[in-house]
Amino acid sequence: MSDRKPYRHRFPLSIVGYALWLYHRFPLSQRDVQELLQGCGITVSHETICQWNIKFAPLLTEQLRHREPRRGSRWHLDEVCVPVGGVKHGLWRAVDEHGTVLDLLLQHHRESEAARTFFTRLLGEYEVPEVIHTDKLWSYGAAIRELPVLHPVEHIQVARAAHCNNLIE
Incomplete structure (x- = not known):
């Protein structure tokens, strides 16, 4: 028997960012985002998307806040x-x-x-x-x-x- 740990696939941040962008930009559920990613050839579960959302959504929100133009006076x-x-x-x-x-x-x-x-x-x-x-x-x-x-x-x-x-x- 081998002592190797199970392989955990790590997705590039561009895929994570794209999934979170889809989820927050459009009125989509996590299962909808899962199906859209599967259409692009990326297999990921809706639970993973939920975990990405918990982990990365505050960072994404902060980035978007800094990109937003100043409002006029x-x-x-x-x-x-x-x-x-x-x-x-x-x-x-x-x-x-x-x-x-x-x-x-x-x-x-x-x-x-x-x-x-x-x-x-x-x-x-x-x-x-x-x-x-x-x-x-x-x-x-x-x-x-x-x-x-x-x-x-x-x-x-x-x-x-x-x-x-x-x-x-």
């Missing part, structure tokens, strides 16, 4: 009424000066409480902007007055007819 906000199941809702949208979508929020109302909720979500994710561009909806001004962190921010209200806020529209 000018926010363009807009809201629009959209029917969902026959009921009107307010869709709140925010983009930065480069046109990158910052956040979307679907609310039942278009009042200052909804605007404050939207600002709070944005401020939890991004730094305080230098300028906020909105249309003339009064809810924006009320929400900005209610949040002390936004008091020094320049608030520019643009006329909807002039399409000055067209970065978001």
Whole structure:
């Protein structure tokens, strides 16, 4: 009998990275990723993908965070009424000066409480902007007055007819 240890196959990090990218980038289960890798000729179990996820996902997340571009200091906000199941809702949208979508929020109302909720979500994710561009909806001004962190921010209200806020529209 041989004293050799069983052979453990070590996958290159490029395969591990690809598997984790598939799992986190698309709405796939670990079994779906397993099947996609098998289609590429790579045999791996979904348990292995789970272990890779536990071990390497924090590193992958940190790498992606450093690759992410800085968000602009000018926010363009807009809201629009959209029917969902026959009921009107307010869709709140925010983009930065480069046109990158910052956040979307679907609310039942278009009042200052909804605007404050939207600002709070944005401020939890991004730094305080230098300028906020909105249309003339009064809810924006009320929400900005209610949040002390936004008091020094320049608030520019643009006329909807002039399409000055067209970065978001």
